[in-house]
Amino acid sequence: MNMLSLQHFPIYSIMVLFLGAFLIVVFGRSKVVRHSVALLATCASMLFMMGLIKPVMLGGEIISYWMGARVPAGGYAIGIALEVDALSLFFGLLVSTVVFVACIYSIQYMSHDDNVPQYYTLFLMLAGGVMGMVLTGDLFNMFIMVEILTFAAVALTAFRNTVTGALEAAFKYLVVGSIGSTCILAGTIVLYAQMHTLNLGQLAALIPGNLTTSTKLAFALLFIGFCTKAFLVPFHPLAADAHGAAPASISVLISGVLTKSGIYGIIRLTYFLFQSMGLGTMQFWLVFLGSVSMFVCVTMALAQHDFKRLLAFHSISQIGYVLAAVGLSTALGISAGVYHAMNHTIFKGLLFLAAGAVLHETGTTDLGKLGGLSKKMPVTTVMFLVGAAAISGIPPFNGFASKWMIYQASYQKAVESNNIGFLAVTICALVTSTLTLASFVKVTQSVFFGQLPKEYENVKEVPFGMRLAMGILAALCIVTGLVPNYVTRFLTEPAAKAVYHVGAYINSAMGAGYAESVMQTVPVAAEPSFVQHGVWSPVSWLCLLMIALLALTVVATSAKYDKVSLGEATDTKYQLFYGGEKNFYSQVGSDDLFWGFKHNWRHYFSFMHELHSGVVNDYALWAVVALALATLYALVVL
Amino acid sequence: MALILQALRYLVYVLVFPGFLFCFMTGLLLCGIDRKLVARMQKRVGPPILQPFYDFFKLCGKETIVPAAANRTVFLLAPLVGLAALVVIQLFIPVFRFSAFNSIADVIVILYLLLIPALSVIMGGAASGSPYAGVGLSREMVTILSCELPLLLVLLAIGKVVGTALGTGICFSLSKIVDYQMAHGSLLGKLSMIPAAVAFLLVIPGETGNHPFDAAEAETEICEGPLAEYSGAPLGVYKLSHAVKMLTMTSLFVALFLGGIGTGIENLMFQLGLSGGAAGAVAFLLEILVLFLLCAVLTFLTISVVHAVTARLRIEQLFKYYWTVVAGLALISLVLAWYGL
Numbered sequence: 001m002n003m004l005s006l007q008h009f010p011i012y013s014i015m016v017l018f019l020g021a022f023l024i025v026v027f028g029r030s031k032v033v034r035h036s037v038a039l040l041a042t043c044a045s046m047l048f049m050m051g052l053i054k055p056v057m058l059g060g061e062i063i064s065y066w067m068g069a070r071v072p073a074g075g076y077a078i079g080i081a082l083e084v085d086a087l088s089l090f091f092g093l094l095v096s097t098v099v100f101v102a103c104i105y106s107i108q109y110m111s112h113d114d115n116v117p118q119y120y121t122l123f124l125m126l127a128g129g130v131m132g133m134v135l136t137g138d139l140f141n142m143f144i145m146v147e148i149l150t151f152a153a154v155a156l157t158a159f160r161n162t163v164t165g166a167l168e169a170a171f172k173y174l175v176v177g178s179i180g181s182t183c184i185l186a187g188t189i190v191l192y193a194q195m196h197t198l199n200l201g202q203l204a205a206l207i208p209g210n211l212t213t214s215t216k217l218a219f220a221l222l223f224i225g226f227c228t229k230a231f232l233v234p235f236h237p238l239a240a241d242a243h244g245a246a247p248a249s250i251s252v253l254i255s256g257v258l259t260k261s262g263i264y265g266i267i268r269l270t271y272f273l274f275q276s277m278g279l280g281t282m283q284f285w286l287v288f289l290g291s292v293s294m295f296v297c298v299t300m301a302l303a304q305h306d307f308k309r310l311l312a313f314h315s316i317s318q319i320g321y322v323l324a325a326v327g328l329s330t331a332l333g334i335s336a337g338v339y340h341a342m343n344h345t346i347f348k349g350l351l352f353l354a355a356g357a358v359l360h361e362t363g364t365t366d367l368g369k370l371g372g373l374s375k376k377m378p379v380t381t382v383m384f385l386v387g388a389a390a391i392s393g394i395p396p397f398n399g400f401a402s403k404w405m406i407y408q409a410s411y412q413k414a415v416e417s418n419n420i421g422f423l424a425v426t427i428c429a430l431v432t433s434t435l436t437l438a439s440f441v442k443v444t445q446s447v448f449f450g451q452l453p454k455e456y457e458n459v460k461e462v463p464f465g466m467r468l469a470m471g472i473l474a475a476l477c478i479v480t481g482l483v484p485n486y487v488t489r490f491l492t493e494p495a496a497k498a499v500y501h502v503g504a505y506i507n508s509a510m511g512a513g514y515a516e517s518v519m520q521t522v523p524v525a526a527e528p529s530f531v532q533h534g535v536w537s538p539v540s541w542l543c544l545l546m547i548a549l550l551a552l553t554v555v556a557t558s559a560k561y562d563k564v565s566l567g568e569a570t571d572t573k574y575q576l577f578y579g580g581e582k583n584f585y586s587q588v589g590s591d592d593l594f595w596g597f598k599h600n601w602r603h604y605f606s607f608m609h610e611l612h613s614g615v616v617n618d619y620a621l622w623a624v625v626a627l628a629l630a631t632l633y634a635l636v637v638l
Numbered sequence: 639m640a641l642i643l644q645a646l647r648y649l650v651y652v653l654v655f656p657g658f659l660f661c662f663m664t665g666l667l668l669c670g671i672d673r674k675l676v677a678r679m680q681k682r683v684g685p686p687i688l689q690p691f692y693d694f695f696k697l698c699g700k701e702t703i704v705p706a707a708a709n710r711t712v713f714l715l716a717p718l719v720g721l722a723a724l725v726v727i728q729l730f731i732p733v734f735r736f737s738a739f740n741s742i743a744d745v746i747v748i749l750y751l752l753l754i755p756a757l758s759v760i761m762g763g764a765a766s767g768s769p770y771a772g773v774g775l776s777r778e779m780v781t782i783l784s785c786e787l788p789l790l791l792v793l794l795a796i797g798k799v800v801g802t803a804l805g806t807g808i809c810f811s812l813s814k815i816v817d818y819q820m821a822h823g824s825l826l827g828k829l830s831m832i833p834a835a836v837a838f839l840l841v842i843p844g845e846t847g848n849h850p851f852d853a854a855e856a857e858t859e860i861c862e863g864p865l866a867e868y869s870g871a872p873l874g875v876y877k878l879s880h881a882v883k884m885l886t887m888t889s890l891f892v893a894l895f896l897g898g899i900g901t902g903i904e905n906l907m908f909q910l911g912l913s914g915g916a917a918g919a920v921a922f923l924l925e926i927l928v929l930f931l932l933c934a935v936l937t938f939l940t941i942s943v944v945h946a947v948t949a950r951l952r953i954e955q956l957f958k959y960y961w962t963v964v965a966g967l968a969l970i971s972l973v974l975a976w977y978g979l
Contacts, residue, residue: 372767374709394757395743395750407746408808411794415807420976426794427787434786437753441760441779449764450772451707533801533808535744541751544729544739547652548722556718559698559871574706576768577866588772596780596853596953600961 006055010065010082010135013048013096016041017128021121028117035107038120042103045131046096049089056089057494062508064137072510077199083137085505086494090338091134091264093491094345098256099127105353105469106249108462109360113247119159126152126253133261137509139188140198142265146184146229150177153258156250157242169241172616176238179623180228187221190214201509204272204502205518211274213635220634222269224627230262232323233293234622236300236316237612243312244365248356251308255315255352256345263322263341267334271499277329281637284421286327287410291428294320298435300612302598303605305590307355307365307443311348314391314436318344321432324425325406328413331528335488335496336405342491343390343398343480350387350473354380357462357470358447367443367590372452376459381448383470388444390477392437396538398481403433405484408534438594446589453585482538493530500528651729651738655926661725664930665881666690671934672884672942679946690881697874705867707767716765717868717875720758724882727751731889732816734897734925740813745793745894748812749786752845752886755879756782762876763864774863777953778847778854784960785844791968792834792841795975796894799828802978812893819897826895830974835895837968842887842940844960846880850948851956884941888933896932 020041028034055061063084066072070079084092106123110116129149136142154177158170192198194214195206207215231239239259243251266286276282294317301313322344325337357380358373359365374381390397393404407426414422461467480487498505506515575583598605651657670687677684686692704710727748729738743751760778763771793810800818801808809815815825825831844851855862865876951959 372707374712374765393750394753395747400750404747411797411808415798415801420973423794423972423976427791430790431787434753434783437757438779438783441757441764441775444761445764445772445775449709449712449761449767451767451769533806533810534746535741535811536747537742540739540742541726544652544726544742545722547649548657548725549718551653551658552718552722556871556875571706573703576705576707576766577770577861579861586769588769588776592772593776594780596777596957597783599954600957 006052007063007065009048009052010063010084010092011067013045013092014082014128014131014135016044016048017099017124017131021124021128024117024120024124028120034117034120038103038106038124039100041124042096042100042127045127046093046100049092049096052084052089053093053490056084057086057490060086060494060497062504064508072199072202075510075514077197077202077510080141081137081199081201081509082135083200083505083509084135085501085508086498087264087267087338088135090342090491090495091260092131094260094342095127095130095134095257098252098345098349099130101349101469101472102249102252102353104472105252105356105466106247108465109249109356110247113160115159119156119247122152122156122159123250123253125149126156126250127257130253130257130261134264137200138198139191139200139203142200143181143184143188146225146261146265147181149258149261150181150229153177153242153250153254157246157254159250160245160247163245165241166245169238169245172619173238173242175616176228176235176619176623179620179627180225180235182225183221183228183627184225187218187225190218190221194218199509200268200272201506202514204275205506205510205515207273208275209519216634216638217631219269219274219638220627220631223266223634224623224630226262226265226269227289227626228262228623229265230259230319230323231316232262232289232319233296233316234626235619236293236297236313237614237619239316240300240304240309240312241614243315243352244306244309248308248352248359251311251352251356252349255312256349259315259319260341260345263319263326266323267326267499271329272502272505275502276638277500279638283327283329285633287324287422287425290320290322290324290327291425292320293317294324294432295428296608298432298439299601299604300608301439302435302442302594303608305367307358307367307370307447308352310367310439310443311351311355314439315344315348317432317436318348318391321403321406321429324429325409328409328422330409330413330416331493331496331500331530332405332532333409333413334499335492335530336402336409338495339405339484339488339492340399340402342487343402343477346473346476346480347387347390347397347399350383350470350477351391353466353470353473354384354387357466360462360466361459362456367446369453370447370456371450371587371589372448373456373459374448375452376456377448377461379461379467380470383467383474384448385444386474386477388440390481392440393433394437395536396478396481396542398477401481401484401487401536401538403429404534404536405488405532408532412533438597442590442593445593446587450587450589451585453587482542484536484538488530496530497528652725656728656731656733656738657725661728661882661885662878664933665878665883665885666694667930668884668888668933668937669881672937672945675938675942676946679942690877694874694878697877698871700870702870702872703867705766705768708867709765709767712761712765713867714872716758716762717872717879720755720762721875721879721882723751723754723758724879724886728882728886728889730812731886731893732813732897733889733929734816735820736922736925737813737816740811744810745796745812745815746790746810748890749790749793753782755883758879759864759876762868762872763866766864766867768866770860770862770866771864773860774854774866777856778864780953780957781844781847781851781854784957785841788837788960788964788968789841789845791965791972792838795830795834795968795972796825798972798975799825799830816893816897824896830971831895832971833967833974834971835891837964837971838891838895839936839940840964840967841960842884842891842936843944844956845887846883846941848884848941849945850950852950853953853956856950884937885933888936888940889929891936892929892932
């Protein structure tokens with residue numbers, strides 16, 4: 001077989017990352033070597049993924065790669081397989097792109113740290129782990145990748161171990177993350193004992209006919225395992241701690257990439273292995289969990305006063321959107337869900353990079369201490385505003401495009417199934433979006449606008465590499481928001497269709513005709529419907545806005561609008577108005593904001609405050625309780 | 639040639655009707671009527687109806703002072719973006735049969751587009767660096783939060799009613815909502831829509847930031863909050879935006895709930911034996927006049943009367959009021975609509 005045939009691309013894109021990690025261990029002492037190895041590896045990985053767009057996304061092929069060419073024999077798949085269908089490739093593309101951008105950013109961001117070679121090694125291990133996890137076609141292989149990515153992420157969380165709370169965060173992550181990994185391992189074992197195979201395709205063919213108590217137990221175990229990777233409620237406190245302590249470039253990976261691997265796992269588990277597409281109880285389970293995560297985490301974010309912790313909670317809130325949309329199990333819902341997953345990766349990456357830029361220049365992310373940075377860091381401010389507008393669902397940025405599809409999908413589902421419960425999801429999603437906006441207004445006011453504290457008067461704009469990384473993501477935010485039609489046609493609809501084509505996935509792994517011979521009813525890949533009832537054409541809107549703005553600017557400049565008077569701060573005319581009192585430093589930000597809202601919700605907030613004790617024992621207990629509940633649900637209801 | 643004509647037509651839409659000129663004239667006129675009516679209800683003489691125009695031109699002639707602490711670009715750009723976004727929204731709201739652009743944004747998108755003018759106030763205030771603006775923008779954001787929930791419940795209810803009637807399940811397209819009302823009578827005539835209409839009317843003063851829901855700009859305590867540092871033309875633009883927002887919200891109500899009324903004119907003229915180009919133009923002008931009168935009545939009902947008889951609410955009272963009373967009304971409507979009443 002030709003070494004450059006498409007068949008090999010998946011393994012290459014995983015391999016280059018791990019290879020890069022090992023090379024950096026050996027030769028990483030030199031700055032040039034480690035930077036070029038890291039950049040080359042991540043870039044190559046991204047290019048390999050892009051090479052697959054044409055056959056997989058557009059051509060609808062599924063690429064199976066058997067390691068060591070151990071193809072299935074005698075109806076059993078013993079070898080390890082990589083299976084890349086449109087869903088895997090979609091997540092693979094996301095992962096590799098963001099990893100590449102984070103790598104560009106890291107070069108200057110990490111330049112003042114010690115032990116940088118170790119950083120890159122772990123960085124590439126984490127990236128390789130996630131790539132492996134989304135591309136693999138083998139359940140045990142998936143577990144191994146999960147272990148690799150979890151431990152790399154734990155180590156990276158504590159990478160800046162001089163930062164207060166870094167070790168504590170890593171420890172919490174380690175404990176609860178291990179519970180999650182153990183769940184995945186236990187689920188894998190149970191399934192293997194039942195089905196005597198680990199290949200995802202074969203499992204998908206066998207499980208629906210053998211829905212015993214043990215397989216349901218395995219479902220609960222695997223589900224909770226993937227939930228810990230996605231940090232869904234009740235595992236959300238970990239994410240906040242981890243993001244708060246980890247370097248920003250790692251936060252990007254944890255939020256943009258690691259949580260996506262959890263979502264990917266959940267989709268594979270529920271819709272492929274257990275084929276519960278049309279099952280009302282499963283829809284309820286996913287949508288409920290998604291909505292709860294969405295709402296709880298956005299309110300938690302409103303109560304934060306640390307930039308990165310705030311972003312961390314938002315990250316789970318957005319993952320809640322993804323899960324709720326995917327849980328609708330309509331074609332539009334899944335398409336909207338994966339679209340939002342992509343957008344979340346982009347804009348949350350951008351926001352974390354902006355937070356990192358602020359940290360890099362000022363040394364703090366405490367919202368109460370910052371202020372007025374927009375005059376010192378204009379580029380970062382613009383980048384941040386783009387990201388903030390995108391996550392808050394302001395048209396025409398990408399967050400709106402996908403949230404818009406989620407609103408429609410959930411409302412459509414409610415109307416079609418005549419179930420008023422789904423309507424609550426629409427309302428929850430709409431309200432959450434506005435709450436998200438509120439919390440980003442808070443960040444904008446607390447960090448970038450308002451008054452500049454004395455100690456930050458010499459702050460400078462971040463170096464070029466960091467601006468470039470932010471610029472790439474900001475451009476993606478705008479582009480994917482302006483052309484939602486193309487994004488859905490070329491990326492998300494193929495991914496959503498792949499979810500419907502379970503039979504094809506099985507046959508691709510096990511050989512043609514396998515699904516038909518084993519399963520009583522092969523899930524028929526009916527052409528899913530992506531009909532949208534909404535009307536939104538961002539480009540035309542933007543054109544109109546530009547015409548309007550242009551007209552307005554012409555009028556304004558021909559009037560006296562641009563003849564503004566600007567003066568020195570010493571002239572009292574140009575000082576801020578203090579009602580006649582003496583001028584003093586008075587920044588309104590952080591906790592001062594939104595009293596009107598928080599006052600009405602004070603009981604809720606104090607309840608949440610007590611609940612989130614910060615003690616790892618409690619969080620471990622939550623994990624166990626969640627597992628118990630999931631098991632109960634799986635055994636009794638499913 | 640056809641392309642150029644098309645482009646010219648769009649340009650006329652944006653600049654004249656229903657774009658800038660129309661927004662400017664009617665918005666400020668509505669504002670003037672409101673001020674006059676409130677004054678009369680409070681037994682004052684009140685300013686002349688054209689006072690907002692005088693105010694606007696006066697502000698444009700004044701010096702614009704940019705505080706030394708401010709971020710200049712954002713401070714000066716925010717008002718313009720807000721006004722432009724608002725005018726573009728007005729393009730999507732149909733004037734009875736006429737709608738300038740009906741395939742760009744539907745009503746849920748409009749709900750989100752309405753955030754942009756509000757955000758422009760917030761951004762401008764934040765960029766000024768003033769602590770008054772800080773307090774004001776915090777309240778402005780809470781006001782947005784308050785209004786959002788009832789408003790979206792109302793829109794969902796309308797989408798359900800119209801969608802069920804049209805057989806598409808859901809429908810958020812404004813022009814289709816208006817078409818539906820022409821065929822089946824105004825939505826206000828439906829039992830399930832009455833609480834929604836009341837809720838929408840109650841949302842109007844909150845969205846425009848009028849008394850008693852003007853905690854964000856409370857002149858007497860926080861010196862107009864986000865606008866504390868603004869002067870000259872930018873302040874004039876904000877005042878204009880405020881006036882245009884009154885037009886936007888009231889004409890949105892007309893489109894959503896009273897969509898059937900304006901078509902009567904053309905039918906009437908047709909019955910009187912009048913048809914053809916000139917009669918069509920007259921009918922169209924009459925429709926615009928009817929729209930303006932309806933907007934003026936709505937402004938009187940929701941803004942002036944409420945202004946004259948109430949005192950300003952504190953921000954947490956405002957939030958509670960909208961999320962309990964108004965959202966409750968809208969929810970009743972949604973549930974009724976769901977069960978097909």
